[in-house]
Amino acid sequence: MSASSGRKGQPNGGDDAQGNLREGKGNGWNCERVPKSVHGWLLFLYFNLFVLSKIGVQSVKAAENVSIPPNAPGCNCKGKCTNAEKCSCARLNGNDFPYVHDDGGRLGEPRDVVFECGPNCCCGHSCLNRRSQQGLNYELEVYRTKDKGWAVRSRDFIPSGAPSDELDNVSENDYIFDIDCLQTMKGLGGRERRFRNVSIPSSNHAKKRDDHISETGPEFCIDAGTSGNVARFINHSCEPILYVQCVLSSHHDARLARVVLFAADDIFPMKELNYDYGYLLDSVVGPVGKIKEFPCYCGAADCRKRLY
Numbered sequence: 541m542s543a544s545s546g547r548k549g550q551p552n553g554g555d556d557a558q559g560n561l562r563e564g565k566g567n568g569w570n571c572e573r574v575p576k577s578v579h580g581w582l583l584f585l586y587f588n589l590f591v592l593s594k595i596g597v598q599s600v601k602a603a604e605n606v607s608i609p610p611n612a613p614g615c616n617c618k619g620k621c622t623n624a625e626k627c628s629c630a631r632l633n634g635n636d637f638p639y640v641h642d643d644g645g646r647l648g649e650p651r652d653v654v655f656e657c658g659p660n661c662c663c664g665h666s667c668l669n670r671r672s673q674q675g676l677n678y679e680l681e682v683y684r685t686k687d688k689g690w691a692v693r694s695r696d697f698i699p700s701g702a703p704s705d706e707l708d709n710v711s712e713n714d715y716i717f718d719i720d721c722l723q724t725m726k727g728l729g730g731r732e733r734r735f736r737n738v739s740i741p742s743s744n745h746a747k748k749r750d751d752h753i754s755e756t757g758p759e760f761c762i763d764a765g766t767s768g769n770v771a772r773f774i775n776h777s778c779e780p781i782l783y784v785q786c787v788l789s790s791h792h793d794a795r796l797a798r799v800v801l802f803a804a805d806d807i808f809p810m811k812e813l814n815y816d817y818g819y820l821l822d823s824v825v826g827p828v829g830k831i832k833e834f835p836c837y838c839g840a841a842d843c844r845k846r847l848y
């Protein structure tokens with residue numbers, strides 16, 4: 541499955557949080573770092589219903605041959621980042637902040653990539669520019685459908701632009717998401733460019749490497765075959781209500797960006813959550829070189845009738 545951030549209507553996803561900040565005692569903040577942990581969400585199983593709890597910790601594992609990039613330099617904002625002229629993270633986002641204040645922090649518009657504050661930033665955990673690191677405010681449930689297996693819906697109303705989940709570890713092919721942020725940034729392979737143009741700070745060597753990689757296809761993927769969060773149960777739709785957004789926080793390597801799903805529109809309770817998997821038709825080839833086909837049961841008026 542492709543989770544590209546830029547193919548038409550398509551989602552994408554996830555670097556890992558490599559450290560947490562603690563508020564300094566006394567005057568102001570001291571940017572002191574505390575031991576790392578990767579926060580995620582824990583799924584509780586109730587009979588044939590999974591309920592996403594608002595507590596829990598889940599580790600994100602990287603394959604042995606994948607080295608997690610070092611933490612990027614951070615901004616010097618104290619408390620919360622509010623001044624886009626002074627915040628170095630805002631500068632990376634084209635001199636503004638991607639999240640707007642209403643509804644607890646909404647993504648104003650889809651972008652090539654969102655730079656959030658990270659472990660080396662002096663702001664605290666409640667900074668709005670850490671929105672996708674602050675967890676879900678919505679209760680999601682996994683339920684059984686007639687023809688698509690498991691699916692996910694929200695018990696709560698989700699306003700447009702709210703993060704609904706992060707694509708986490710989905711090794712069956714059904715649960716593999718390509719991290720193709722670099723390809724999206726260049727509008728390659730049929731991916732649609734986003735509204736905001738950003739350029740990721742990188743060395744000459746990294747730039748040459750990225751230019752080569754973006755043309756040959758995604759280098760890394762998220763594999764949620766054996767473990768993952770609730771996002772692994774989100775189905776495809778040809779008319780999706782979620783879109784994929786690449787988010788960089790602890791490091792700035794777009795090849796290993798976090799993939800976060802955001803609401804494209806207001807979502808009413810009990811409506812199935814879905815996004816466009818972004819397969820190009822006839823792009824999936826079986827072991828003997830035969831093109832594979834898979835029927836789509838999304839039920840959208842403009843359904844393409846095939847997932848791939």
Ligand SMILES: C[S@@+](CC[C@H](N)C(=O)[O-])C[C@H]1O[C@@H](n2cnc3c(N)ncnc32)[C@H](O)[C@@H]1O
Pocket residue numbers: 687688689690691710714715772773774775776777835836837838847
């Ligand atoms: C990431 S999983 C989604 C969760 C899955 N329904 C399950 O039960 O585990 C992707 C798989 O779900 C099924 N699926 C997702 N969207 C579908 C759709 N629109 N039509 C038919 N099957 C779909 C396909 O089997 C696909 O390979």
